[in-house]
Amino acid sequence: HTPHALSRTVLDEIELTYERAHWVTQNSKFRSPHDIPIASSLHHYYAYHQARATLGNLRYVYVDIGDALAQRRLDRLVARRDFDTFCINDTVVPEDPDAQARMVKRFLDDYFPV
Incomplete structure (x- = not known):
């Protein structure tokens, strides 16, 4: 429930790298514990570990x-x-x-x- 700055190129890479998990999450009709939180977690960790993101603070x-x-x-x-x-x-x-x-x-x- 907060805004997340996302990079389209990072999102594209995530979709290719984690193709099956991404597909399952994308095609879930309802939230599930098996879904991956792409926008709120995975994108940020993935980009950070590739030195393509910075830490920030948001109140x-x-x-x-x-x-x-x-x-x-x-x-x-x-x-x-x-x-x-x-x-x-x-x-x-x-x-x-x-x-x-x-x-x-x-x-x-x-x-x-x-």
């Missing part, structure tokens, strides 16, 4: 809008703006989907006023 936060503390976390994001990126996700069906939608809309309008 990020994950907010589950189904969590009781979601409003507080969203308010903090607007007030401090001290993360490079954030992910807003829902993991459960809300009791009041309209209230949840209003909370997210209010946050997005405050965070991105233009």
Whole structure:
């Protein structure tokens, strides 16, 4: 749930080098423990060990809008703006989907006023 900088040439090499595993992951209808996390792990390790990637730092936060503390976390994001990126996700069906939608809309309008 974070952005990942990827190189198309590295991705092409991974697809050729790990052809079978790549095919299995690509053709899975649902996530599986047998899938390989290409974008979030394999690409980075593969490129790094070939001296084609550098280490970096990204300050990020994950907010589950189904969590009781979601409003507080969203308010903090607007007030401090001290993360490079954030992910807003829902993991459960809300009791009041309209209230949840209003909370997210209010946050997005405050965070991105233009």
